[in-house]
Amino acid sequence: MTLPPNSLSITVDRADRRTLPVQVADGIRTAIDRGELAPGARLPSTRALSVEVGLARAVVEKAYEQLVAEGWLDARRGSGNYVRDVPHAVRSHRRLRPAREDSPVAQRISLRPGIPWTPPRASEAWKRAWRDVGASPPPGDYPDPAGLLDLRTRIADLLGRARGLHTTADSIVVTTGSIHGLDLALGALSAHLGVEKVLALENPGYRSAAALAEHRGWTVHDVPVDRGGLEVGELKTAPPRTPAVYVTPSHQYPTGGLMPIARRRALADWARNTGSTIIEDDYDSEFRYGIAPLPTVTELVPDNAVYLGTVSKTLGAGVRLGWMVAPPSMVERITETRRAIGDHPSIPIQYAMSSLLRDGEWDRSVRAARRIYRARDRIVAAALSRFGELRGVGAGLHTVLMLDTDVARDVAADCATNGVDVPTLEHSTRSPTTQGGVVVGYGSVSDDRFQRALGVLVDALERKGVS
Ligand SMILES: Cc1ncc(COP(=O)(O)O)c(C=O)c1O
Structure with a gap:
């Protein structure tokens, strides 16, 4: 069966840095790999597809040639181009796709110190x-x-x-x-x-x-x-x-x-x-x-x-x-x-x-970033000072809330189960010290994620009975 030209739902964008044949080939390749085009299906003729997507026929021919060379299509002389049966083992484009906003990976928030925000x-x-x-x-x-x-x-x-x-x-x-x-x-x-x-x-x-x-x-x-x-x-x-x-x-x-x-x-x-x-x-x-x-x-x-x-x-x-x-x-x-x-x-x-x-x-960029960090530094100080001694306030991209080592570990574990990664001083300690604490990095997260993460940390400290 020949696929109708509009079944491929190929979109091309002239502002895209990829050439037109590459965009067409990418669209078809993705459809095959997603299982949207069944093995054995015959692709529309180059003429029909070029009319459908509004491109020169040579563009579609080039895209088909590329896909034949890569093994996605089978070109049968005098008959057309057919989808080959490609095992779905390698789906690199899927692995590279960014995590969806609602996926657990995207929801995790890291308060790792030291990563800056770019104004x-x-x-x-x-x-x-x-x-x-x-x-x-x-x-x-x-x-x-x-x-x-x-x-x-x-x-x-x-x-x-x-x-x-x-x-x-x-x-x-x-x-x-x-x-x-x-x-x-x-x-x-x-x-x-x-x-x-x-x-x-x-x-x-x-x-x-x-x-x-x-x-x-x-x-x-x-x-x-x-x-x-x-x-x-x-x-x-x-x-x-x-x-x-x-x-x-x-x-x-x-x-x-x-x-x-x-x-x-x-x-x-x-x-x-x-x-x-x-x-x-x-x-x-x-x-x-x-x-x-x-x-x-x-x-x-x-x-x-x-x-x-x-x-x-x-x-x-x-x-x-x-x-x-x-x-x-x-x-x-x-x-x-x-x-x-x-x-x-x-x-x-x-x-x-x-x-x-x-x-x-x-100088101007540093001043712009400083304004943001100054506000966050104050927010952290206001939210956490009731829980204990804060160190590093008024400088840099992180603040430390000093806690007993065991308490810091428990609080970090609680935060982790609630999607927020908060490092403890133990990560930076080589030989044992009496000092423990959680490190609150506020450089790179967006405002709303930062507020959310801070809320999770405050809840964890309250649950642990820290005061
Ligand atoms: C104490 C300290 N020094 C330096 C750096 C930066 O090092 P580099 O300039 O090699 O990236 C960091 C980054 O986290 C740091 O924490």
């Missing part, structure tokens, strides 16, 4: 920056291993005005993010013969930093944290020749502590006295809602510090771009290594970042 203004700026990039010829030569000079100069300017960190392009290396910066710093430090590969690290702390250090053969020495971040006095427990400490003094990750100035100075003194290097990860300093960020530790002791910045909390973690400020000898070692192994962040992405900074779009 519409930032999306527009991003598009314009890439138009700028596209207007230049492809970069033909090998890049400067430290990064584009223009970008490094703009980053130096940004750090001076936004972070009070006064530096120059010569001290900056463009990276693919904080973790890359940490890797480059550890590589440069371990190039010294006889160095003890020990990295002192906050506990609870950034797991990826610990994982990277261990991956590179370093031993991680846990140092406890309190409301003021890393307990500097506890660095005395680290082996005597510990060459580096990794810290997040401006918004301890994940417990949210802000290291006070006296402790910053003590940390700087410790580095000066021991010859150790402080690796300062300033991962979310763009987002402060009350007080301005405190001066960086790097500014206090520039010869013994590496400063790490990233766009992962502003543009997004998939962009893979960041920067480090390091002492001259380390910059030299890093650029030598990079030249040797050809490890350069892509020039186009560096151009795009330069363009965002040059046009002031970076």
Whole structure:
């Protein structure tokens, strides 16, 4: 039996980036794979279908040829094109289809910290920056291993005005993010013969930093944290020749502590006295809602510090771009290594970042995101403060509600059964601590999902009798 031309329900869209024959072939392929066209059915003639869908006959012929070549259709000379019997084992288009709004997958809400929200203004700026990039010829030569000079100069300017960190392009290396910066710093430090590969690290702390250090053969020495971040006095427990400490003094990750100035100075003194290097990860300093960020530790002791910045909390973690400020000898070692192994962040992405900074779009986008986060920070504080101590309020993209470890675990489990994933501090804890809590990330969820998730968390805390 020949299928009537209107039975294929093919729609074509001239604005679609796929060519017309590809759209027609995709429509037929999908219908066969869904079982809407039975094996053995004869497709309409190319003439009939072209009239039905309003396209040139050559378009339909091309689509049929493609489907014959792929094995979906059987072309019988003088008779027409027939649907072949294709097993339904591989249905890649089904797997790729996004989850329906009402499916359990789509309903789950994750309060995982650290994923940013992209304001519409930032999306527009991003598009314009890439138009700028596209207007230049492809970069033909090998890049400067430290990064584009223009970008490094703009980053130096940004750090001076936004972070009070006064530096120059010569001290900056463009990276693919904080973790890359940490890797480059550890590589440069371990190039010294006889160095003890020990990295002192906050506990609870950034797991990826610990994982990277261990991956590179370093031993991680846990140092406890309190409301003021890393307990500097506890660095005395680290082996005597510990060459580096990794810290997040401006918004301890994940417990949210802000290291006070006296402790910053003590940390700087410790580095000066021991010859150790402080690796300062300033991962979310763009987002402060009350007080301005405190001066960086790097500014206090520039010869013994590496400063790490990233766009992962502003543009997004998939962009893979960041920067480090390091002492001259380390910059030299890093650029030598990079030249040797050809490890350069892509020039186009560096151009795009330069363009965002040059046009002031970076600052405007950050301000737009900050307005949203400030409101959410307040909502979280208002909803959760009655349940216990909150840490990290007024900064970043997450807040922590401190709880007993067991209680935090139960509350997270309750939330999970109600479709909301809330991490606990245990996820970021390496050696046991007395501190437990739930981490409430509010960066990426839409307003209504955020409110819903917060409601689920509040219910779970009430059910558990936390007060
Ligand atoms: C403490 C901390 N530092 C840095 C980053 C970002 O790292 P990267 O720039 O490598 O994406 C994150 C992301 O979650 C983080 O939590």
